Structures are given as C-alpha cells and as structure tokens.
Amino acid sequence: MRPRAEVWRPEVMGASIYKPETIKAVWSTMMRFWDNAFKTGLLMERRNDQLTTWMWTHVQDEIMAVFKRHPDVLRKAPVLERDIRHGRITPGWAAESLLRTFFGL
Structure with missing residues (x-):
C-alpha cells in the first residue's frame, strides 16, 4: 500500500x-x-x-439546483425516470435528453 x-x-x-x-x-x-x-x-x-x-462542489451544487428547477426539466424528468425503471431507456440516454432540454437543443 x-x-x-x-x-x-x-x-x-x-x-x-x-x-x-x-x-x-x-x-x-x-x-x-x-x-x-x-x-x-x-x-x-x-x-x-x-x-x-x-x-468545485459548491459550483456543482448550484448548477444542479438551477438545472433541477428548470421548468422543462421538471416536466420531463419524472417520465424519463419511469422509463429508466421500466428498462425502456438507459440512464445515459435520459441524461442526454435532459441536458438537451435544458440547453434548448
């Protein structure tokens, strides 16, 4: 060691x-x-x-707080979480989807 x-x-x-x-x-x-x-x-x-x-932890916490308060993310996240739990999508795909939503892509 x-x-x-x-x-x-x-x-x-x-x-x-x-x-x-x-x-x-x-x-x-x-x-x-x-x-x-x-x-x-x-x-x-x-x-x-x-x-x-x-x-950097403070920066991450603040960015996540802003991200999670975004109205479109708030609407979309529960659906994506359900789809992950049912095996319809991967966590990575859901994360990319939320990021695209947040950034308007």
Missing part, C-alpha cells in the same frame, strides 16, 4: 484505555505526525486541496 504522505510513515500501535502508557504513546505519535505535517507544509497542502474541492 502506498503511503498517503511521503513525509510520514504510519506506525502500527496497540492501545488500551486500561494501559494509560499506550494511550500516551499513541498521543505522542499523533503529535509527532502533526508537527511533521505542519513543518513540511503537508497540512497547508491538504487544506488548500480541501478549499478548492469545496469550491
């Missing part, structure tokens, strides 16, 4: 609430990872990846 971060090799550790020293060891390892990830820029890199992912 390829490590998720080149700057850190995960450690396999056992821990039990009944053995406080194992909890302390796990916590210490977590703090070493945090320090390492901060110093190498890994945390900032991951945070920036998160932020751009959130941006």
